[in-house]
Amino acid sequence: MSLLGTSSSDAWPLRAGRRPFVVLLALLLTVGTLVSDAVAAAGPTGSGAAATPDRARYDVALRSDADGGHWTGRQRVSFRNASDRPLREVYLRLWGNGEDGCGTPGGPGAPGVSSPVVVSGVRGGTADPLTVDCTALRIALPKPLAHGKRASVAFDVSITVPDRNARFGREGAVRFLGNALPVLAVHDARGWHLDPYVAVGESFYALTGDFRVRLDHPSGLEVPATGRTWSRPGGPDRTVTLSVAKRVRDFAWAAGPFRTATQTSPGGVRVRAYWAPGTSAAGVRLSREEAVAAIDRFGREFGRYPYGEVDLVMTSGFGGGMEYPGLVLLGTTEEGGAVVHELAHQWWYGIVGNDEYASPWLDESFAQYANFRFYGLETDDCWSDVYWPDDGTELTASMGYWSQHRGEYHLVYTAGPCALFDLERTLGPGAMARLLKGYARDHWFGVSTTEDFKRAAQSMTDEDLGPFWESHHIG
Template identity: 80%
Template sequence: MSPLTVLPPRVRRRLFVVLAVLLVAAGAGVSDAEASPEAGAGAGAYGAAATPDGARYDVALRSDADGGHWRGRQRVSFRNASDRPLREVYLRLWGNGEDTCGEPGAPGASSPVVVSNVRGGTPDRPTVNCTALRVALPKPLAHGQRTSVGFDVSITVPDRNARFGREGAHRFLGNALPVLAVHDAAGWHLDPYVAVGESFYALTADFRVRLDHPSDMVVPTTGTTRTLPGAPGRTVTLGVARRVRDFAWAAGPFRTATQTTPGGVRVKSYWSSDTPAEGVRLTRADAVAALERFGREFGRYPYGEVDLVMTPGFGGGMEYPGLVLLGTTEEGGAVVHELAHQWWYGIVGNDEYASPWLDESFAQYANFRFYGLDTRDCWSEVYWPDEGVRLTSSMAYWSQHRGEYHLVYTAGPCALADLERVLGADTMARLLKHYARDHWYGVSTTEDFKRAAQSVADTDLGPFWEAHHLT
């Protein structure tokens, strides 16, 4: 393998800052992750193919004066990919995760995300703490057929500094739009929301989102954007994205700058006026370098544009397709890790509730390689609490063992670095590039990765998986 150099002190400080903010973000505001009675319900009711797929979301929202409230209409069309009739769909209202159903006796009345006036199906009452809304279809949808469901949606940005929240005059709308839940061989995936890590699992879809807002507000979004004149004093930002798993945006009086990577990716930077200038500079430089490197290592970035949203008080970082939210200090922030997520979860999908290591550990391994961390001493930084802990554990486990969740950021990338030493650097590089290609816009599992690694190994990797708590 190519030797990894020891980090210069300034770079090592920045890497430790990145890891610290990631762990702070992961551990803040944890919601209870009790098992949902609906999770996995109906397994076997449909064929094994993940469905509904081929979704297209058409959204038109209008904001109030400060971007704290958005109201409008959303329509999603979709296809039944399974070999059994589809009788229902579920909308995930992830924005309700921390506030749940609001006041007792008035379910949904005080929830940040409220769906009403559903057409194309009959809605039940929201369940799983108001993060899941079942919509019964008027008639069974046969294999390969398409239909659509439309509804009014009201989104109120919570008063907290979070991925769905606000900082000063700036609004963050991550996981705010209702999206379709996934049904596969395990049944409907209706896991509870967790604020430590993520619960998200979605198939790729196309989005066309029209955001009507005051003209003094800048609105970065997932996908490519263009602005159109609206009513007097208002502007329409149109965001269009293809083959993405979610759609996020921000709003506020951002300063902006645009640059293009040598490979042709537009990097649009948005930052609040109180974000340290040196941190903005470092973040922008690292973003360009990371997109170029990861494009070579994992496959060319397919979306054409990335938006970096930077403020000084945001806790760590959060990734969305084509848009990342970044807490930014004079040392920069977690931009490299978050951009690695454009591949690991964004392009190569996984069930983040069931297998968080598949995106977090892979993104952090890419982060380690980018900064040149000497991983030969990797495990000296890892505290392993119990031999029974598995890196492959789900968020149900990590949410109940919050002090151990750091392992997906520390032990996980160390395990991948050890695998690189077992396979050889060139073989590991080919493995990751081919693995990304084989799961491009798809969904991966731990077993998929193990099979792929075994196929290029000269020895049985069973003992390796066991020794590294990956069974």
Template identity: 70%
Template sequence: MSSLPAWQSKPFRRLLVGLVALLVATGATVADAVTAPKAEASGSEANRSQVNRSGAATPDRLRYDVTLRGDADGSHWTGRQRVTFRNASDRPLREVYVRLWGNGEDKCGTPGKPSPVRLSELRGGTPGQLTLNCTALRITLPEPLAHGERTTIAFDVSVTVPERNNRFGREGAFRFLGNALPVLAVHDAKGWHLDPYVSTGESFYALASDFRARIDHPAALKVPATGRTWTSPGTPGRTVTHSVAHRVRDFAWAAGPFRTATETSHGGVRVKSYWAPNTPAAGVRLNRKDGVAAVDRFGEEFGRYPYGELDLVMTKEFGGGMEYPGLVLLGTTEEGSAVVHEVAHQWWYGIVGNDEYGAPWLDESFAQYANARFYGWDTGDCWADGDWPSESTALTNSMAYWAEHRNEYHVVYTAGPCALARLEDTLGADIMARLLKRYARDHWYGLSTTADFKKAAQSVTNRDLGPFWTKYRIR
């Protein structure tokens, strides 16, 4: 891998295309593999595009209460999960779906090796059969839930960490539990979002929710987790990590004999770093420096980081990087990692949500645009008309397309941030900055769509942006 100055001096397009193609070929976590040379804002209670309640995203105002107990090395976790939610739609809610994304790679398992995530002892509804390769469970509610009413389901959960180095996996003595906790699917004007799991990119679509977790684990293990965390003594030889997270879209944790350090950014964010002992020291130092700087920089550009704490989890062999609310996983070399890109995701996917399966450019391209600005990359020759891989390639394609055209997926990291850089040229830097800050404010804790962004951009200029959207295949 090149040094930081080399990253900044090489053409933006060629460098990113090569890196993403390499990681796709090796099966790494390419969703965020683009490495670096990688007082709460106000907003409406619901995304302003959801004015028609019959099509409103639901179930909403979710609260997850979770208790978990880990085994000796954090490979197996058991506990209880309680989910309380409201029906935001005018139409009665007769069912919900639980997504078991942790089963995505292993599907329904085998007789001798069951799925990694299993549910049992359900209360508050009647379960159906697992579908979509054991990543979706339909639960029929005891009676239809009217608009504005709340109800609760609860179940036992068992999580076994797979033996692969992945966002839900392990590396040596370290365990990563991204997308391991079951969450509710979203229903909106398009119906239930029951998309298949994809390993290249993300399938995830979730509403801002509250989580309260109690994680009981061996005292020898450190457990970074989404939310504001603290520890208390458990039974002899054990520790309890407590976490409270408000208005986040998922909950992730890790476990292992990490080394740790904590610092507070100038903006008041507590940045906690966790790293495996064999992680290159220079990379750890660089990640800590850039991570702290990025959370403040993006707070100024897009709105103050609202969660109070951000955990950086670093190991030597993890492929690329992966974002979760308040926690990022970072494969770290001497030259650092994708830390800035991942921190940018705290806004673009986390605070300003989107359907990551239906429109991945809304988080990946926006995060990479922020990343490029942070490092001052020269984007002057970042994309040309002849760079599109095929006639069917469009920046706004869904993961259904990218999963079938893996060698084209780099487009969301290359053409996407380039399009935003050219939009900045078109509007002017000051107007673009105001646009993004206002757009984040207007969709704070809500949902963004391509149509929303195009409308917002057009509203700040008298110039017809239609030809611009056509040029960059933003459809």
């Protein structure tokens, strides 16, 4: 999820193996007060409903300015209707507008008022005005799309990186483009998921799709990106970075004067490191070592990493970290960073998806549980450092709740992994390992809910787990 001061980067996690649990809790309590005020009703999605549109294919061609802070081009999205009902519309989520909304004077589009992400020239449908604080764009299709049929929409897109150190922002000469590309919203049994953006935490919910992205940029910029990437010469003093990413929920990239290094894990995953000038050499080295170890270990525990390559983007000032498919953003000091937690997210949300607004614990608590296990932390008494506000607070609450109870959001990072370790003690380590691997297999590239996990856990034991869920505030 996102914990970067007043901005947005992920996980806290951190290299919790290097910090006493109580210090980690204190940090979380401080940062937890910064959760966004955005509130909207949202509920968990029934996994039995046919989510649509699915099997999306994104074809993107963008060209940057001299420093990678502004990108313009075209994007085409084709999709299938998985629903039994005709699909009459689609929505794009322009998450890059989340913090700036519909624009502010002197903002990213200065002079004037505009949002950081602007879509225009829509083809293949009729666009309505932006809604949900300029993060949702409805496009009415020219005719109803029947079950199993495909359609596409295309549009011009302009992306201006905001002047803030955030997952969509900048640090010195580095540009971060997380959640910058418009992506399809999801419709299921609950209707269209059009939840508001939250700056600390995530609102994201997407089905997997395929991306083919062409990024034209100055040759002096390195451009790490989601997917398998390669480069070729462009125009004078320019380079074209090409990326192909299959079965991913989003696409992110960065641009800057990075130093780079590449190594391959014993399990065959290519780990590409990019670090900005001024980033601790010791921290870069440690993060690379831990990344190589973690990507293989989690592959053994949860299922082999399917993307072949992962990029680590490291700077000295980025707060915490933020995960994207095949790419993680990391604040890196001499003690390393949140690389293990962020790589755990490649499975928990990336491969095993969930509605992050409705059920943030399903990715954050699971990633932190994996992080704790990687470092071999002692968890027998971890509840002693967890402050539980009252009996009405549920670990499984949505971002709508956490946005109104900011000081409690740390629970998904503290109480969440404690609950999973208690479940491990209840089932036994062997059964817990089988549970997680089987649960991941059953929801590979799909979407899971809390009820799905509870059913999977119950299948591992004859003991009624109802009292366990109740005592651990897992609704």
